[in-house]
Amino acid sequence: MSAAVPENAPEHCPGTNSEQAGKVDACAGCPNQQICATTPKGPDPDIGVIRDRLTGVRRKILVLSGKGGVGKSTFTGQLAFALAVDPELQVGVVDVDVCGPSIPRVMGVEGERVHQANTGWQPVYAADNLAVMSVGFLLRESADAVIWRGPKKNGLIKQFMKDVDWGDLDYLLVDTPPGTSDEHLSLVQYLREAGVDGALVVTTPQEVALADVRKELNFCRKVGVRVLGVAENMAGFVCPSCKGESDIFPASNGGARRMADEFGVPFLGSVPLDPLIGKSCDHGVSFVEEYPESPASRAFLDVVAALRAQLD
Template sequence: MAPSLEVPMESVMEDALKVSPNLVAPEPEHCPGPESLEAGKGDACNGCPNQQICASAPKGPDPEIPLISQRMAGVKHKILVLSGKGGVGKSTVTSLLSHGFAHDPDKTVGILDTDLTGPSMPKMMGVEDETIHISNQGWSPVWVMDNLAVMSIQFMLPNKDDAVIWRGPKKNGLIKQFLKDVDWGDGLDFLIVDTPPGTSDEHLSVNSYLRESGIDGAVVVTTPQEVALLDVRREISFCQKAGIRVLGIVENMSGFVCPGCKHESPIFPATTGGGRALAEETGIPFLGSIPLDPRIGIACDYGESFLDSFADSPTSKAVLQVVRGLSDQLGIKTVTE
């Protein structure tokens, strides 16, 4: 398991809710952060034009938290998709789960892409050339289909290949704006939040801003090999310290499915038992294994629903089984067949 943090998680979460001061210059290297209790007092602050601003800035709770809670009041279930390891297919699993829940025409699903430096959801959902619209109700997400919408920083970039080179406070500010200003309409059933790898700014911000309105929990994605499970254990430790319920573990790329004969063969040998063994070790529900069908890549590249285009694939059946397991953990019923 990951070692304990030097700073209690409660303090870290509280710092993420501090009011952001208006700075007159870019933050220097090794800046403790304008919202930190050490703002304006550290060695890195000496000579910084922002020193007095940061030192005198109010350190109370963010007054916009109630506005976020008001906006989120209409969202029935908020689910984070996490993984401490990059490259395990977390965004792909997010897209598959979203389409799985959207199979039920009576359910409305929203995807919030908080991977600000690597936004991939618009491409996967086939809406990368769209832009967002602003009304008196707020920012309108891009609707993929009648009951599935997505919001991402990709829609705000002048060029889809532009790099987002931001420090933590600016990332936190945009995530707050997504949660506060995006108008998902009436009665959103699921808000599925795609996060970047690790346990850093974006994760703390989402959990801090949604703490008052409530998060149902997190789905943790891994692949079978131990090198991935090492980082996933750290992600589970983060969830425990942050008070996030882990709804279940999904083992992605558990094997390779031949598109022709449907035979499945292992890709990453589960030398230590894979995701199922980790679930038993930690007492977390195991939602299922999703084998890799190469046609998933094709569907993502063309922005199509893999579940609709290749419904006969063992991978599609595995995804729907994960959706059913996740629905059971949420205590709800949904149509997945």
């Protein structure tokens, strides 16, 4: 991983950390050429600092999807709530979707502010055992646009890893933006020594989403991140009145289960679309606690159990 190769790199890409990055003939025409050529090379001294900062974090999980709008942040937030139901567990969520930070609202901590202490930035607590960090806490108004280029976004991600006083955690969930670009490469680089336990990849059943999610699975393979499993979201619609289910996004080519089989990674399960999930995210509450009788709640808890089984 010392010479991480982007998913969309040319065939003979020397790797983003190579001294030749952005300078060889193979780099001509690559959209990352200028970034690679101008980024400082060699060992990043902050990687060791990040390793030491995260020594007390037992499990580090990336929540990924190559496609936007599949419910990745919803999965991250509700997974955190589900884990934090156990008072013996300490859970953290870091939102590195810099341009679209939705975790503060999903977790019910919108409008909170980050405080600086002598041990570093203090995360915001959604519960006694549930810590949250997001760029949303640094904005004057929640509707403010974050108009940053890659280096500034990557700098903030590094700060979230290096300067936040996470303390001792059983789980740290990292909510990422869609795609396989700067933020994802930076995360893999920054956490190289601290260790990433794996990635939860979220998709919806239709082929237009699966086509992009396949890119994410290839990204994980190329940079050496273990795929803990694929979760299929919005796999049908649950009527709030009769609890009946119907397909909204038909899985025309076998859906996420078939894709997981193709890549040889675990399929964690399918969660149907329930309007109450959206309501829970808007109000920043735990869906599985508020609506335990919903088929979607039972399905979501099955996904959580399957994910924990992969970790344990």
